[in-house]
Amino acid sequence: MNGYPYLDCDVSSSLFAARELVSLKLQGCTLKAPSWFVGFSKLTRLVLNNVYLPSDFFTHFLPKCPLLEQSRLLHCDQFVNTENAPLLSVVSILDADEFSDYRFTTFQQYDPDMVALFTSLPELRQLTIGTGFLLLDTLDYHPPSKVTDSLDKLLKAKDQHGSGCCFQCLEELKIWGSRGMQVELDLIRFVLATAPLLCKIHIEPRSELNCDVVLKFLMQLSRYERVSERAEIIYLWKYEG
Numbered sequence: 001m002n003g004y005p006y007l008d009c010d011v012s013s014s015l016f017a018a019r020e021l022v023s024l025k026l027q028g029c030t031l032k033a034p035s036w037f038v039g040f041s042k043l044t045r046l047v048l049n050n051v052y053l054p055s056d057f058f059t060h061f062l063p064k065c066p067l068l069e070q071s072r073l074l075h076c077d078q079f080v081n082t083e084n085a086p087l088l089s090v091v092s093i094l095d096a097d098e099f100s101d102y103r104f105t106t107f108q109q110y111d112p113d114m115v116a117l118f119t120s121l122p123e124l125r126q127l128t129i130g131t132g133f134l135l136l137d138t139l140d141y142h143p144p145s146k147v148t149d150s151l152d153k154l155l156k157a158k159d160q161h162g163s164g165c166c167f168q169c170l171e172e173l174k175i176w177g178s179r180g181m182q183v184e185l186d187l188i189r190f191v192l193a194t195a196p197l198l199c200k201i202h203i204e205p206r207s208e209l210n211c212d213v214v215l216k217f218l219m220q221l222s223r224y225e226r227v228s229e230r231a232e233i234i235y236l237w238k239y240e241g
Helices: 013-017 057-064 101-109 115-117 144-161 182-194 211-222
Strands: 023-030 045-052 070-074 092-093 126-130 172-178 201-204 232-233
Touching: 023 115, 057 092, 057 182, 057 201
Parallel strands: 023 045, 045 070, 070 092, 092 126, 126 172, 172 201, 201 232
Antiparallel strands: none
């Protein structure tokens, strides 16, 4: 199902009666699950683009979609609580930084501790994120150091409990809109250190990055150890100097 771009309309509640739905794609609308919604027992793919969601939407929606494997969020104002979707293998979270400040209020209620996020995705094979998701310093209450601290906790957990903490199935990481910042390096360092099946990390930087920033970023990347012998980093930067 497809909505109309940037059209502020409510999705009909009759949609939630389609219990046999396998794939759902919505754009430019408001999505609210009615109280009688019992779930999409066969839903495997969810794509939401510029969709307004109530603050508790995913908390109630995901447990009722037990087979969900792919989730793609673009320009959406809610963060997925992945603890309720353990089968997710393909996750995309893009352009979170483009919302006006008032639409970030849900992050005040959700601790952006990466421990909770990554350890709840045991089947994750492909992760795509926009750097707006990582750059929580755009909000006054979550400096990027908090993200770094969370990743450090995960690395310590890996050392203490072995390799079974997370990312055991991850094969591909994509980062769009890279700004060449430390929080991105921290995430990449963590993935390289914990993903034994990792094949590729794709990084597409912002076009305005200069040579000095790019070279410094790449030099730092080259120093990180990799648990996967097949892991390669693809940096998609076009020099326009």
